[in-house]
Amino acid sequence: MDRRAFLTAATAGLLLPQSLTPAASAASVRTLKSDPFTLGVASGDPSADGFVLWTRLAVDPMGGDGRGGMPSRDVDVDWQVSTDERFSKIVKSGTATARARDAHSVHVELNGLEPGRDYFYRFRSAGRLSSAGRTRTTPTGETPLTFAVAACAHYEHGYYTAYRRLAEQEPDLVVFLGDYMYEYGPSGYTALAGRVRTHTPGKCQTLADYRLRHAQYKSDRDLQRAHAAAPWLVAFDDHEVENNWAGSVSSTGAPGFARRRAQAFKAYYENMPLRRVSLQGAVLRVNRRISWGTLARFHLLDTRQFRDDQACMDGVRAGCDDRLASKRTLLGTDQWRWLESGLHDSDTRWNLLGQQIMMAQRDYKIGPGREVNLDSWDGYAAERTRLLGSLSRTSNPVVLTGDAHMHHLAELKTDFDDPDSPVIARELVASSIASDGDGYRDRTWIAEAVQENPHISYIDQRRGYLMARLTRDELSVDFRTLDYISRRGARAKTAHQLTIPAESPASAAGKAGALGAG
Template structure:
């Protein structure tokens, strides 16, 4: 169990929301977009990292940009002068900005890597808006965002997409571009937005497509440079400009497989004090580079990232944090037959977040309750024999924690619980149960898992019925090991999920197609397949079950 000091810190995070500190990250003051710049003009285009929006509410959202003349500058300052820069912003009801809804001015400060966060309210509910920034004579790209429906309204069907795991070196971000072309209303990023490794440390058999700049990220300058390298990618910029995002981190935004105050085995920062300093740097850079509200301003090595976003009466999005409050992984991590995994004292969420989530279930009147979170929720046993060999990094390593959450939504009669997951670099769809070892245990929920944007390289197409994981675990209903994203359509009657895949991430021109479609019907827990693209087996020897299991494990876990 965590000691008293950790529990006090966790209680502090929940109760304060981290809206603390004397220096705001940005000012969002009324003004005019046509006022003269307060300081001299910059020497070049500072909007090289694009724009973004996030955390929509019925009357507003947060807008983001970060100024950088030289995104890859080693000092993490983006080539910017050491002075404040005025940044003007506009929000309009049309793409050409003929109908301006709001204007204002923010200040981009060196202490915050010249990032800008503008929180808006008082806008019209359930409608599209367009936004842009300006400093001096330089205009940013235009982004599209939207407000949520009124809390007492379902609103129209919601086109929601979710993604995870974008390792820059493993491929081009073509999947982000294809996602932008789908024109979603909302995008969830479930973690591993960027990776911490130095060049050529995390390599794939086909060879990395491009290189990270800089060493392994440990310092604030390192993390700022790495975020800037990712944000400078035009395909990622297109996805950010297409719709508002809800973001949560997993492990690689800090370090592979970290847990609370415990670094990874073999860490570059093995000393606990050094690792806490690393978290300070990682979380400050994360906030500076994400469209997050003030409630997520970090407090030293802590950040409030779990939160609830309501989409009218249609859906509650419970965005979770499964890293910052978890007990350390059992049995040395990895896939293990581990008795500690069932210890009732172990938690992946921490006590405060668990209570917050269960209270959310109790109070929910939404048609759909969606958990946006990082690691595999359903049981995944990879051993056909009596021993249960599961991943200690996912909810299988915290069995009692999973059971309490599942019992919570069943006890409070949540109408449609759906868990969304990233992390494992493959598409999965699962039925959720209270007891996975009892074939007669009823289905009580659904899990949809997005493959990676690039992590692991191209992967391979497959026939889901042949995968041993699905044979060993009958509640697992689908698997595919290609890159892509999941696009959903949510209305009062069903949630339809299209599992999108790309044939390659080694070029910029690959098209996305639907590998499979699953439907979750209102008040009918579990996933129902309605489409599966035929599998054309390549001319090669058939892999054994053991080979397929090992390939799956290698694909999702760096060792």
């Protein structure tokens, strides 16, 4: 069975059950009224000897209390890892407890496996067998890497065909950069897209609300297929909590935001393949580093939780001098130090920053004057300049971004208004999986936007994702698009291609010297 056949069989629940280690507790053999694995399976945060396995039990995903129709008791769940898709060669197995207080989610953190190889995994509970997933440990050398970049999946705006097409390409890794789910109530944000499907129930306010919303999204079979195809690196943006929130500040000014944010974080952890150390009370740590051998290091950032409030009342605005203040921070002091240290100490060939909001300067006003998005790095310009200075001293930096709902390819410079300013890095911005509906291709508008922003060479408003191939010598990127998502069945195609050659250490040092970096 090849990988594609495996993925088809796994998400359809057709793989034949083999013996699993019996659960130690009698709780696991009590019969549940129906299949508890309705939300699929997932893996994430791979290392050279392991990864995280995830599932969440829910016999009724949209059960009104957010508990997925599960009993109020804990339930034992058997898990199994194999080197083959038929599970004839079991290398790890055990039992985890799906606790009622955690919405019956399971996070199994594995180690002791071989580096740089595929594994297959599944779960069983109460006599029911989950679908199977494929995952992978990271290599120890410069093994090439194929990875996808995706973001922004508003359920109401369309079907998740892009997830299915992504899974069919069988990447080694998926990097998801925020807005995995949206907190709005039904038709809460449909101006550009209309409504293809409906959020239930209302706007997310409580822990039960967020659990239900995650369950609704996770019930989608195309999303389940993408999770089963490869390990994921996930980080949130704003809609996993509330549109355009910043640090401790609600964008709506509603009372009780600290509690709401903490509940959103808990629900996010319960539904993602994250390590237990991620959830630290009311704080959810998603800034972390994942190395792919000596080839690449992913530095995942959190651009929401530690930032200053947006300047000038947020939005796309002109004439906001406050955004230029030197003390304004997007990353916060601790994360800034963590990132600086990680960039300085990195010994990998490539360094990839996975983050949520557009880093390149973007003038939205066609013609004289300038309007910028104050929720993006344009609202924190001084810290961006400092970060680009750090990247100039880093081996082969590339910035991966979500949020914009459009593909962008941009050159990052310390001075975006100086055409002769050296290029520090490229920024690759993935369009959305579903947010803003079918999208469009307005060539006149694109030409005007590129002329207004000459450091941006490509824009595409259609839905899609990025598929990248990384080797020692180059990073090649396909900007994948779909013509529609308002109905099922669209094919994905490569609308634009880019190859970024690796710089030698000598040329990188010369670039840093040209910038006056010591």
